[in-house]
Amino acid sequence: MTEVFVFFISHWMLSAFAQSFFLHRYAAHGYFTLNRFWEKFFYLFTMAVQGPSFLNPRAYAILHRMHHAYSDTPDDPHSPVIIPNIFKMMWRTADIYDGISRNNLLVKEKFTQTLTLWPTMEKISNSWYYRIGTGALFVPVYYALVPAGQEWLYLLLPIHWLMGPIHGAIVNWAGHKVGYRNYPKTHDNSKNSLWLDFLILGELYQNNHHARANNPNFARRWFEMDITWQIIRLLAWGGIVKLSKTKAPLLA
Ligand SMILES: [Zn+2]
Numbered sequence: 001m002t003e004v005f006v007f008f009i010s011h012w013m014l015s016a017f018a019q020s021f022f023l024h025r026y027a028a029h030g031y032f033t034l035n036r037f038w039e040k041f042f043y044l045f046t047m048a049v050q051g052p053s054f055l056n057p058r059a060y061a062i063l064h065r066m067h068h069a070y071s072d073t074p075d076d077p078h079s080p081v082i083i084p085n086i087f088k089m090m091w092r093t094a095d096i097y098d099g100i101s102r103n104n105l106l107v108k109e110k111f112t113q114t115l116t117l118w119p120t121m122e123k124i125s126n127s128w129y130y131r132i133g134t135g136a137l138f139v140p141v142y143y144a145l146v147p148a149g150q151e152w153l154y155l156l157l158p159i160h161w162l163m164g165p166i167h168g169a170i171v172n173w174a175g176h177k178v179g180y181r182n183y184p185k186t187h188d189n190s191k192n193s194l195w196l197d198f199l200i201l202g203e204l205y206q207n208n209h210h211a212r213a214n215n216p217n218f219a220r221r222w223f224e225m226d227i228t229w230q231i232i233r234l235l236a237w238g239g240i241v242k243l244s245k246t247k248a249p250l251l252a
C-alpha cells in the first residue's frame with residue numbers, strides 16, 4: 001500500500017510542477033526563457049507527467065491570459081464567484097479549453113502570442129489514442145503495486161487520469177474563494193490559500209499573483225514560500241532557464 005501512495009504523491013507533485021513551471025510561468029507569462037532543447041524537453045516532460053490529461057501550452061496560455069484579463073467577471077473562463085459549483089466551473093473551463101485547442105473559438109489576438117508551439121505534439125496529445133493509451137499505462141502499474149485485499153486503491157486511478165484539470169480546478173476555485181488577501185484592492189476575489197498550497201507548489205498565492213502579475217515569485221510575506229519559484233532560481237543558477245528581463249512580456 002505504501003508503494004501506491006509513493007507513486008500517487010510522486011505523480012501528483014510532478015504534474016503540479018509541470019503545470020506551474022511550464023504551462024503557467026513559462027507558456028502563459030514568459031517569466032523566463034528556455035533554449036530549443038530545454039523547451040522541447042519540458043514540453044515532453046509535461047506530456048509525460050500529465051499523461052492523459054495533458055493540457056497543451058498554447059491553449060493553456062490563452063485560457064489563462066483570459067483569466068487575468070477578466071478575473072471574476074462573467075468573461076472569466078473559471079470564476080468561482082460567477083459559478084460557485086466547482087464541477088460546473090470545471091465543465092465551463094473544459095468547454096472553453098476545448099474550443100481553443102481545436103481552434104473553434106475565436107479569441108482576441110492579444111491573448112494568442114505564445115512561446116511554446118509544437119503543432120505535431122499538440123495534434124498527438126489531443127487525440128483519443130494518446131489519451132486512452134497513456135491512461136491505460138497506469139493499470140499495469142497499479143496491478144503490480146496494489147496488494148491483495150486492498151483493491152479499493154484502484155479508485156485512485158481516475159485522479160491520475162484527470163490530474164491536470166484537477167490541479168487547475170483546485171487553484172481556480174480555492175484561489176478565488178478561500179484564504180486571506182495581502183492586496184485587498186485587487187478588482188477580483190483572489191485569495192492566498194496558504195494551508196492548501198503545499199499541494200500545488202506556489203500556485204495558490206492567487207491574490208499576490210493577481211496583484212503583481214509581473215513578479216515571477218508568488219510569495220510575499222515571511223511565512224509564504226513559493227516552491228516553484230525556488231526551483232526556477234535553482235534552474236537559473238544552473239543555466240537551464242534564463243530569467244526574462246522584460247516584465248511579464250506575454251501577459252495581456
Ligand atoms: Zn497567471
Ligand SMILES: [Zn+2]
Binds near residue numbers: 067175190210
Ligand atoms: Zn486567478
